[in-house]
Amino acid sequence: MDKNVNISILMDFYGQLLTLKQLDAMDLYYNNDLSLSEIALELGISRQGVRDSIKRGEKQLYELEEKLGLVKRFNDISKNIDIMNSVIDSLQIADGDKEKLDKIKEISKGLTKDL
């Protein structure tokens, strides 16, 4: 099986919707880089069971993204926020508005974190 980096990202967004067994197996495989055999040993299930769990989990994650599109949405918005931030950073601002600009920057830079 390919270790697709996108899967880790999908797990961040939709992991809560997987079963605990799937989540455990996928976390060990994708985030901790264990082999199928090592995971089987760790979780006390067969190597084939681990493989099936991960495969089913991957399928579900792709379907969830197809239906909800959260990762795509996150990427689109993040890009816009980054553009906005760089324009904000380049503004020539009246001295009296220094505080306001700081407030804008604070919120704007916090947005990506909250997405």
Add this chain to the structure above:
Amino acid sequence: MDKNVNISILMDFYGQLLTLKQLDAMDLYYNNDLSLSEIALELGISRQGVRDSIKRGEKQLYELEEKLGLVKRFNDISKNIDIMNSVIDSLQIADGDKEKLDKIKEISKGLTKDL
């Protein structure tokens, strides 16, 4: 059954994860304000079947929000974007930066739409 306005919002976020039957019944009930009997007639299923579909759908929507929290996240971010927009609107800007400010406003006001 109470017609909870929150359900319509939850449907916007998670509707794609419900079955088509649930989605149809809930849409007619919550967004088109039909009665259970009218929906039963419309969908060609029993009144009790409609009721069960809606109840199960509601439960799933609440569970999805508990797990993913998209509505809460949306509300939090929207609030921050609104605050940011009102500060941006109040900025005293150097004449040369007029165009930049317009760009910031355009992106900023588009963010909520893209969430």
